[in-house]
Amino acid sequence: MLLKELRVEFRNKQTVNSFIILSVLILAAFRFAFSVVEPPVEDIAGPNLWMSIFFAGMLALSPSWKREVEQGTRDGLRVAPIAPSDVYLGKLLANLVVVFALEAVVVVVVVFLAFFPGTSPDWPALLAVLVLGTVGFVALGNLISAISSNLAQSEVMLPVLLVPLLLFTVVISCVGATARVFSGATVLEVGDELRFLAAFALVYIATGYLSIEYVLEG
């Protein structure tokens, strides 16, 4: 299942590249917007990074389920002897690959611009926040994407449904932890946020795994 999903994603290698470009452009857009009021770079680096990841990531999530609807493979999936939960996991992993790809680029850009050539942030801490935050974000986003693929205006409904759920959970934790890492915190110091993000990821992977069949059956 996973291999099939990955193959499909890579068949659209162009789209992965487009999302990488998009994420860098979003980053640039925020940077430009903020430059008007001239806040210190270190302050806005964290928020800008995550805004880019979240928005580019949300756009990257919607095609994976919509594609099934458009190509009429939806009913095929339902009848095939694959459990819906496995479909969810397959798409989750495929989406993770895409989002991690765009993240890698954006993180390098941000760290380079904010830190080079002076200090550098604590990499284990930064990576931990990135990985845990992204897994939670994509786990929930994958489920919401499946839901929104059943709706009219699905492209806009995905953010409409997803953002309220992320706002006071993932956004606060990721941006908060990243901001502290950029100011010098180490892994232990952001332990609370990391634990929360891990819990969030586990909760929503489980939720997605269990409820996906209701979403697919309708």
Add this chain to the structure above:
Amino acid sequence: MTTLADLVFLYAAYTIVWAGVFLYCMYLALQLRGIEREISSLKEAIDGRGK
């Protein structure tokens, strides 16, 4: 000390709440009337054809 500005808040708050509830009731009533109108016109159409 209750200033005049504060009292404005008080009146505003009460007005908003009651206006809100009242407007919602009106909205429900309008919807219901619309649906009932459609129902009765459809019923007439069916009975008319049936006979």
Add this chain to the structure above:
Amino acid sequence: MSRQQSLRIPVLAVAAALTLVAVYMALMFASSAPDVDGGDVQRIMYLHVASAWVSYVAFAVTFVAGIMYLRTRDLRWDANALSSAELGVLFCTLAITTGPMWAKAVWGVYWRWADLKLLMTLVLWLVFIAYLALRANTPDRRMGASMGAVFSSVGMLCVPLSFAANRIWTQYHPTVIGTSKGGLQVSMGATLGVAVVAFTVLYIFLMLARVGIERARDELEELKQKAGDHLG
């Protein structure tokens, strides 16, 4: 007349009576001696707390009704879920509008990010507005019902998670918690109780009305089907 419809008038009467009593108590009866924070403006509290309370109940009803729909596939559960969500958003909007007015008078600020109760209410409000958008964008009744049920469950899960995240955040951004008064005086407590009960009865009435509309819509759909058969 269905049982629901015949209940409506009595419930409305009770709601109206209780509301009048509550308003009288809030404005006249409850004490607001100078030592009470904010003086008379503090009377907003009765409306605000009652609205917030009702909105929490309404959202809980939507959550439970959604799950019951998924289990039984009975569309009546879904009618309850949708109606309650609409009412929940209504009362939550009222709570969020009156809250800052009260807050400004009592605390001096319109909003406090560190306040968990404020946060939870805001999250619920946003999630259920999204829920209504979801329902509005699902033309098929059954699909809307199941998608709504899954989303409201996911959303409710999010509430305790938001608490936890915010608690972590405020550890690092401690804000000075405004001093709030200790206990309530008896007259204020009684008024608050009456207000909450009044608003709850009002919610029940509005639920009966709103679910009635869903029922009427279903009847209309059935008629359209029949009309299609007859006239087609």
